[in-house]
Amino acid sequence: MSPEWTQIFQIKAEALKQGDSWELQYDENIEPNKPNLDWKEYIRNTSASFKCSMCRRKWPSNKVKVLFHMCLRNGQGTVKVRPLRQNCKKCPNAPMENPSVESENINTLMEKLVEKIKQKCYHENLEESYRPFRLYEVKSPHEPEHCEGCIKGVCTNNL
Numbered sequence: 001m002s003p004e005w006t007q008i009f010q011i012k013a014e015a016l017k018q019g020d021s022w023e024l025q026y027d028e029n030i031e032p033n034k035p036n037l038d039w040k041e042y043i044r045n046t047s048a049s050f051k052c053s054m055c056r057r058k059w060p061s062n063k064v065k066v067l068f069h070m071c072l073r074n075g076q077g078t079v080k081v082r083p084l085r086q087n088c089k090k091c092p093n094a095p096m097e098n099p100s101v102e103s104e105n106i107n108t109l110m111e112k113l114v115e116k117i118k119q120k121c122y123h124e125n126l127e128e129s130y131r132p133f134r135l136y137e138v139k140s141p142h143e144p145e146h147c148e149g150c151i152k153g154v155c156t157n158n159l
Contacts, residue, residue: 001026001081001083001098004103004106005024005026005081005101005106005110006023006024008103008106008107008110009022009024009079009110009113010022010024011110012110012111012113012114013077013114013117015114015118016077016114016117016118016122017122019075020072020075020076020077021075021076021077022077022078022079022117023077023078023079024079024081025078025079025080025081026080026081026082027069027080027081027082028082029082030067030069030080030082031067031152032065032067032149032152032153032154033153033154035069036069036071038071038073039069039070039071040069040070040071040116040120040121041067041068041069041070042067042068042070042112042113042116042120043065043066043067043068043154044065044066044068044109044112044113045062045063045064045065045066045133046064046066046083046099046101046105046108046109046133047060047061047062047064047101047102047105047133047134047135047136048060048061048064048083048099048100048101048102048105049061049099049100049136050085050086050088050097050098050099050100051097051100052087052088052090052091052094052097053095053097054088054091054094054095055088055090055091057088057090057091059086059088059140060136060137060138061086061099061136061138061142061147062133062135062136062138063142063147063149063155064083064084064086064099064101064149065083065084065148065149065154065155066081066082066083066084066109067081067082067083067084067154068080068081068113068116070113070116070117070120070121071121072117072121072122077117077121079113079117083098083099083101084099084147084148084149084152084154084155085097085098085099085148086099086146086147086148087146088146089143089146096148102134104133104134105133105134108131108132108133111129111131112129112131115128115129142155
């Protein structure tokens, strides 16, 4: 995960309650539908690109799930983030690759995340805002057997 995620989150988090401090941490161990006690979960779809570390093939996807687990204790907020990965359909035993998310889509993710923090941690009653992602032109169908989100049961093909 690039430092840009943290930088954009810090700017967006300024909209949260004064006096509370929030930090964003990458955590590849968080699992969907299993937040720790007192933690809230938010799962969001985005668009990203991937690159196989074996054959260097690149592919775009509009079905990339990002997990967020958030907790606010004594004025200290923590958000753990884990973008779910995909692997190359051409390489046998290809490793799962992390997505590369463009700034515009990181911005959208962080705006929606701050909205969810306001709802789930501060119990604010907000209107859901609609912020679409910049989509990629994808020429091949989504392949569940190569998608960590599908494998973990949080990615659905009908999005």
